[in-house]
Amino acid sequence: MARTRGRRPGGLDTRSAIIAEARRQFGEVGYGPSTLRTIAAAVGVDPRLVLHYFGSKKGLFEASVELPVDPEVVAATVLRAADGDVGTRTAELILSILEDPSRRLVFTGLLRAAVSDPEAAPLIRDILATRILLPIAQAVGTDQPELRAALVASSVVGLAVARHIVGIEPLASASREDLVRALAPVVTHYLRGDWPTSEEPA
Amino acid sequence: MARTRGRRPGGLDTRSAIIAEARRQFGEVGYGPSTLRTIAAAVGVDPRLVLHYFGSKKGLFEASVELPVDPEVVAATVLRAADGDVGTRTAELILSILEDPSRRLVFTGLLRAAVSDPEAAPLIRDILATRILLPIAQAVGTDQPELRAALVASSVVGLAVARHIVGIEPLASASREDLVRALAPVVTHYLRGDWPTSEEPA
Numbered sequence: 042m043a044r045t046r047g048r049r050p051g052g053l054d055t056r057s058a059i060i061a062e063a064r065r066q067f068g069e070v071g072y073g074p075s076t077l078r079t080i081a082a083a084v085g086v087d088p089r090l091v092l093h094y095f096g097s098k099k100g101l102f103e104a105s106v107e108l109p110v111d112p113e114v115v116a117a118t119v120l121r122a123a124d125g126d127v128g129t130r131t132a133e134l135i136l137s138i139l140e141d142p143s144r145r146l147v148f149t150g151l152l153r154a155a156v157s158d159p160e161a162a163p164l165i166r167d168i169l170a171t172r173i174l175l176p177i178a179q180a181v182g183t184d185q186p187e188l189r190a191a192l193v194a195s196s197v198v199g200l201a202v203a204r205h206i207v208g209i210e211p212l213a214s215a216s217r218e219d220l221v222r223a224l225a226p227v228v229t230h231y232l233r234g235d236w237p238t239s240e241e242p243a
Numbered sequence: 244m245a246r247t248r249g250r251r252p253g254g255l256d257t258r259s260a261i262i263a264e265a266r267r268q269f270g271e272v273g274y275g276p277s278t279l280r281t282i283a284a285a286v287g288v289d290p291r292l293v294l295h296y297f298g299s300k301k302g303l304f305e306a307s308v309e310l311p312v313d314p315e316v317v318a319a320t321v322l323r324a325a326d327g328d329v330g331t332r333t334a335e336l337i338l339s340i341l342e343d344p345s346r347r348l349v350f351t352g353l354l355r356a357a358v359s360d361p362e363a364a365p366l367i368r369d370i371l372a373t374r375i376l377l378p379i380a381q382a383v384g385t386d387q388p389e390l391r392a393a394l395v396a397s398s399v400v401g402l403a404v405a406r407h408i409v410g411i412e413p414l415a416s417a418s419r420e421d422l423v424r425a426l427a428p429v430v431t432h433y434l435r436g437d438w439p440t441s442e443e444p445a
Contacts, residue, residue, distance in 0.1 A: 202401070
């Protein structure tokens with residue numbers, strides 16, 4: 042760890058060190074107070090190198106969660122199974138993020154920030170609803186994909202808060218397999234269900 | 244408002260004034276920093292009177308959200324319809340809390356606090372999962388009512404965060420009727436679905 046104060050050469054090793062430090066700061070310090078500058082300083086590199094690698098703080102955040110943010114990749118991953126199984130695939134994608142300790146730490150850190158920090162709220166919206174879930178909803182091909190993606194996002198957020206932040210038992214200690222089984226039909230319902238979304242007068 | 248500094252006589256009017264002030268402080272200041280003392284001071288009454296009326300800060304909070312915290316009343320309210328409609332009844336109960344501006348303010352205030360304040364986290368667990376939703380799950384009579392109640396709680400928390408705190412569109416501006424229609428089958432699935440919750444080796 043002594044060399045973290047020295048200037049690193051560019052390359053994969055430096056990129057990995059930046060991501061590791063970003064995960065630490067986003068998870069422990071929070072999204073708001075962590076900046077390209079504080080992360081670069083801890084790694085011992087020029088902030089411009091961080092900017093060069095990741096484009097922005099948001100880009101660095103996405104890399105640190107390893108979110109599959111390419112819409113086509115997401116849709117292909119989730120939809121490679123038969124259509125009827127899209128709920129399970131999506132539930133597994135969600136759980137793969139939440140059940141990995143370091144990615145969960147970043148995700149829950151962002152969620153904590155989104156609840157109290159206006160800077161972080163759009164990030165939850167953009168990454169979770171728009172970039173991950175909207176392509177899935179669009180690929181499923183039902184009506185109102187934006188509303189469907191937002192409802193799936195609400196179930197992800199609720200699960201993360203209830204299980205990992207507030208710690209409601211026995212949900213907090215339920216197995217990943219049980220959660221996929223419980224969540225998959227919910228995702229399927231939100232994505233494919235023919236619940237009416239009419240514009241009836243209230 | 245000039246009389247709020249004076250000592251009030253006991254009675255319904257004072258009780259209402261305490262609840263109104265509690266809603267304001269819980270919603271605007273947050274659950275943690277609001278105390279029986281700060282609320283009593285703003286109303287101009289002795290903190291012991293607040294304690295007398297509500298028993299505890301938690302009791303005052305429950306009264307301020309007007310949560311139906313009597314398990315038998317909750318179960319009776321939700322289950323008075325035919326069994327198959329328990330999801331809709333529960334969804335309506337949840338939305339009746341979230342769609343009322345002053346009760347929503349208290350609920351989202353608590354949620355913000357629960358995410359960052361260890362003092363408030365157990366309150367979400369106790370009130371939402373244990374006191375409101377567990378009696379419903381138990382009355383429905385399926386297996387693992389605690390897990391089912393916690394999963395419904397997660398969907399309530401997710402809806403509140405996504406719709407009212409983070410503001411994910413178009414969920415944030417969806418109608419209450421559409422939300423009941425979207426949420427009801429999810430609640431039904433969590434409460435009554437026969438998704439396996441086996442203890443298979445992970």
